[in-house]
Structure formats: structure tokens, C-alpha cells
Amino acid sequence: MRLEIDIRKTLQSGGRRFELTAAFSSRDDLTVIFGASGSGKSLTIQAIAGLVTPERGRIAVGGAALFDSQQGINLPTRKRRVGYLFQDYALFPHLTVRENIAYPLKKAWPLKLSSDSQLEVTEIMESFEISHLAASYPAELSGGQKQRVALARAMIKKPSILLLDEPFSALDSMLRHRMRMELLDIRQRFAVPLVVITHDPADVEVFGDTLVIFANGRVEEISNRKKLAAPEDEDGWRAKVCWRAQWKKKNLTAQNFAMASGS
Amino acid sequence: MPDLTPLWLTLRVASFATAIAFAFAVGFAWLTARFAFWGRDFLDAILTLPLVMPPTVLGYYLIVVWGRNGWLGSWLSAHFGISLMFTWQGAVLAATVVAFPLLFKSARAAFEGVSTEYEQAARILGDSELRVFFRITLPLAARGLLAGTMLAFARAMGDFGATLMVAGNIEGKTQTAAMAVFDAVQAGNYNLANTLVAIMSVVCVTILVMTNKLASRGRAGR
Numbered sequence: 448m449r450l451e452i453d454i455r456k457t458l459q460s461g462g463r464r465f466e467l468t469a470a471f472s473s474r475d476d477l478t479v480i481f482g483a484s485g486s487g488k489s490l491t492i493q494a495i496a497g498l499v500t501p502e503r504g505r506i507a508v509g510g511a512a513l514f515d516s517q518q519g520i521n522l523p524t525r526k527r528r529v530g531y532l533f534q535d536y537a538l539f540p541h542l543t544v545r546e547n548i549a550y551p552l553k554k555a556w557p558l559k560l561s562s563d564s565q566l567e568v569t570e571i572m573e574s575f576e577i578s579h580l581a582a583s584y585p586a587e588l589s590g591g592q593k594q595r596v597a598l599a600r601a602m603i604k605k606p607s608i609l610l611l612d613e614p615f616s617a618l619d620s621m622l623r624h625r626m627r628m629e630l631l632d633i634r635q636r637f638a639v640p641l642v643v644i645t646h647d648p649a650d651v652e653v654f655g656d657t658l659v660i661f662a663n664g665r666v667e668e669i670s671n672r673k674k675l676a677a678p679e680d681e682d683g684w685r686a687k688v689c690w691r692a693q694w695k696k697k698n699l700t701a702q703n704f705a706m707a708s709g710s
Numbered sequence: 711m712p713d714l715t716p717l718w719l720t721l722r723v724a725s726f727a728t729a730i731a732f733a734f735a736v737g738f739a740w741l742t743a744r745f746a747f748w749g750r751d752f753l754d755a756i757l758t759l760p761l762v763m764p765p766t767v768l769g770y771y772l773i774v775v776w777g778r779n780g781w782l783g784s785w786l787s788a789h790f791g792i793s794l795m796f797t798w799q800g801a802v803l804a805a806t807v808v809a810f811p812l813l814f815k816s817a818r819a820a821f822e823g824v825s826t827e828y829e830q831a832a833r834i835l836g837d838s839e840l841r842v843f844f845r846i847t848l849p850l851a852a853r854g855l856l857a858g859t860m861l862a863f864a865r866a867m868g869d870f871g872a873t874l875m876v877a878g879n880i881e882g883k884t885q886t887a888a889m890a891v892f893d894a895v896q897a898g899n900y901n902l903a904n905t906l907v908a909i910m911s912v913v914c915v916t917i918l919v920m921t922n923k924l925a926s927r928g929r930a931g932r
Contacts, residue, residue: 497833
């Protein structure tokens, strides 16, 4: 999967002005956009989803342009086929878990879901292990349950890319670790590329095959995990900090090996 | 048994007025709650004006606009040969304008209370703007809308001044309960006055209690 982004967007409110200039591309199925809050990373995935419109530039997923100011392309959000996991999940509070998940399948007419769609909802609820929650309302769910429901709802229409906005920040650390593993599993099962926004280096270790670091509305660094073998190459120090555990492990093993063979 | 015609007329007038006010209030409330446009605060002020102006002044404005020589009234009589003055439809017009701000204010607050994130989520899940409104915005604002509707209905039932200016006080034709009470007291018919006052008080208290219930349940959340 190839994700190409090259956009400019200026936000102005009152006397404050924020300028986003984001240009990067990723060939990996796991991309992490890393940066402090206010660095423009959220704005960037909102632009991919079509929630904000850049002044100019181009956004393409898998070679298909979602936005291209030169060619006058700007697909409306509903036609972009992206999945989006909001930071606090945005489950519809007036609908049950089952109705939330069935939401994208429902047509204006007939009012009832087709039996195929019903089956689809039942199956995805089973695969996310949330069947027992079908009749619950979002307010009754724990953080982890909410996240599973939100993921099931995002995946039921088989999006071509899944965007996640700080997906684990609302969870405690044990659950965070578990949900990371579940998300990797979902990526495998649905073969969907992920773009994860985070300011947690632990997420970078798990999801950052390509790491894009934002600061002050600009792309500061782009690094690739595969180049990690040569730590002195052009990859920036921030990437190394994020990947430090893996890097350390690799170096230590190499050292141990050297010591063992030397003695 | 006293003559209860004014009560039935009041119910009819208030029902039509509330329905018309609802349609306009929801439209304007959605517009002002979701879009920041030039002159929005001014529009809000104009739409709220009937809440604070004397009903007779409102009635006068309505005559200027809808009267036989009025701005819209002359057009109506020229093209359709009808006039709203001194008809029960005129009373509906007066009650609509008087009740509108209550519905508009509640509806705007209700729409502003619906997080735009839910609407964005619905768009991402494939909804058009129309579907977002009917599947997300409207249901999530329903409690506030219903409370506003009931308040507006109570207000429409009780209007005196604006209705008197536009529709007059014609017995059996435009005489609503509020005016019938006035006439009954003037004529010393306390039997009729007591009956009408008692019924109207019960209806209004019921409406207010129900509105409060809705509002408090709305705060508690689901």
C-alpha cells in the first residue's frame, strides 16, 4: 500500500495562526505519525479522511487520489472508504452496540437490515468477541470494550485504510498493551494498512514500520525500520529513541555474539 | 355546562402554530448552531425578539406585514383573494410568532450540545449530509427539541395581545381561551371564567412538569 501526502493548510482563529506543511509518503502497511500535541498530526489524518480540506496539495491512498487541488479532485468524506478510530471512539450514544456496528450497512429503504447484513454484523461481533454486548449502550461499556466496538464499526465496510487518532491514550497501561496486540491481529485478518497517530514511543515500536515525526506543523523526520540495521545512517535521533529497545536488543545480541565467539 | 368552543379553538391554533414554529425553528437553529456566518448574532437577535417585545407591538408588526395593505398581505389578497386578518389562521400566525423564540432557543442549544464528532463519524461511515442530520443530529437533540416544543405549545396557547391585534376577538371564530377569560370576567360570568382558568392551568402545569422531567433526564445522560 502506498500513502502519499503533500498538503498545505492554514488555520486561523483570532490572532493565532497555524500553518501545516505536510509532505511524506509511506510504502509500509504500518505507518506512525509521531509528534507533540499541536504539531499538526491530527490535522493531517483529518485531511486524509476529508474532515478538513487543505488549501492545496495531493492525498492519495494506494495510487487513487482522494484530494488533488491541481486536478480539482476532492472526494467527499463518505466516498473515501477510510476507516477512522476517534480518540474517544465516537460511538453513537443513542444506539446499542449492535446498531452502532450495523450503522454503515443501513440503507434509507428498507428500514430493516437485509439478512445478509444481519449475518455480517453477527459475524464481525463474534470475531471481535463482543457478541454479549449487542444490546448494551456505549455508556455502559469499559474503555477496551468501546475500542473493540469502534473497531468493528470501522472495519465492517472493509475500508482501504484505517486511521487511528491516539488509539490507546484513554486506556490504562495493561489494557494498552493488549489492545496493541489486538490491533496488529486485526491488521493481519483484514489486511488493512494502518496509520497511527501517537505521542507514545511504545506505539512506534509496535506500529512504526515507517515513522513520520511532526513538529510545529512540519515533517521533521521520516524513518524506516528496515534501515535500522545501520544505526549510523541518515535516520534521525528521534526515531532511534523510539526504537531504542529494539535497537538495544539487536546491538546487545551482536555484542554477546562477538564476545562468545571471541572467547 | 359552559361553552368550551374557545378551548377547542385554542388547542387547534396552538397545535398548528407549534407545528409551523417547529419547522422554522429547527431549520434556523441548525443553521446558527452549525455554521459561523456573517450576521449570525444579528439573525439570532431578530429571531429571539418576539420573546422580549410587547405582544401588541408584535401584533402591529404582523399587521404591517400581513395586513390587507401589508407587504405580504397585499400579495396574498391580489393572487389568492384571501386575507389572514380576523380569521383563525391569523390567530395561528400570531401564536406562531410568539411561540417561535422558545423553540428556536431550545433547538439551538440542543444542536450545539450534539458533538460534531458524532456527525464526522457518521460521514466517515458513509452518510450524506441529509442522513447525518436525520440519523445523528436530530435523534441526539430530540430531548431538547421536545422540551422546547412543549414550552412553545404552552406559550402559543396562552397568547393574548398579538392574537387580539391580528385576529380580533370574534366569538366562535377567533376567540381563544385567553380572550374568553377576559370577556367572561368583564361580563361577570365567573362560572365560565373559573372553568377555563382551571383547565388552562392544569394543562400548563402538566406541560411544565413534563418539560422539567425531560430536562433533568437529559442532564443525567443515559
